[in-house]
């Protein structure tokens with residue numbers, strides 16, 4: 001009698017090793033060293049001050065993952081590794097990947113979340129309060145968000161029409177990655193990254209590095225407690241709603257509605273999951289992150305449309321953006 005293959009299950013089981021290999025390689029600077037010049041394992045072990053035998057295993061895994069190739073002068077970075085994994089390059093994703101070393105999603109963390117209905121990475125504390133008193137965790141988290149958002153930012157800016165909105169309020173804008181892309185795409189646009197006081201200096205650093213200090217600014221505030229700055233032509237919520245249970249969305253969207261200029265527009269940038277619960281896999285897996293990092297979840301289109309309509313927004317439509325991202329676009333008043 002034929003039996004189903006066990007390969008899909010084994011592949012899922014072993015997949016966490018890919019994550020661990022990638023994060024370890026980022027942390028020890030393996031991609032940074034190979035970006036300078038190709039070299040073989042013994043020379044690489046010397047440069048990284050690590051042991052040769054385990055490094056050979058790590059290199060084999062990274063090669064099998066397609067991130068390294070073997071050239072005539074030694075190990076060479078694959079094009080995507082050279083673009084996204086070398087520290088200091090504009091689309092470096094290491095900020096995100098490096099967070100795995102201390103904040104790895106483990107089976108125990110998932111079990112704890114399932115049993116307690118609380119996120120566990122911050123041991124039950126509010127992540128943002130932890131960031132407020134621990135600048136290093138705020139820096140690492142903001143770098144991670146920047147890594148996720150910088151690669152998606154041009155795709156986001158291409159999906160929305162910011163001509164004529166005048167100014168954008170980027171609520172909980174993190175590093176300002178999306179505001180930076182919008183300001184680059186629309187030369188007369190002004191953007192305000194409204195962030196917790198602990199994050200504003202970090203955002204200012206990213207904005208200054210992009211050379212956009214004149215048009216993108218950081219404004220300290222708390223979107224749960226302070227009145228929302230009024231009169232902006234557009235409000236952006238990128239990965240904000242997904243940080244909270246859906247029951248918190250109406251209050252956030254009501255605040256956005258009240259703060260927007262009369263003919264203003266709301267943009268919600270999220271990785272959505274299908275209404276029928278089938279995926280897509282990359283977004284469904286983010287739900288596992290959300291249960292251990294915050295008390296949130298990924299949104300399905302119908303849920304997003306329902307909460308937008310309930311808050312009074314009209315004409316909501318969801319458009320695909322970069323990769324598996326989407327943007328929900330809704331107007332404050334009928335157009």
Ligand SMILES: C[S@@+](CC[C@H](N)C(=O)[O-])C[C@H]1O[C@@H](n2cnc3c(N)ncnc32)[C@H](O)[C@@H]1O
Nearest residue numbers: 128145149172173174195196222223224238239
């Ligand atoms: C998941 S991150 C998203 C960052 C950014 N929007 C992006 O997509 O790259 C959530 C952000 O919201 C900020 N945040 C959380 N609570 C906040 C609050 N009450 N007021 C202002 N910002 C807040 C955090 O500091 C963090 O940068």
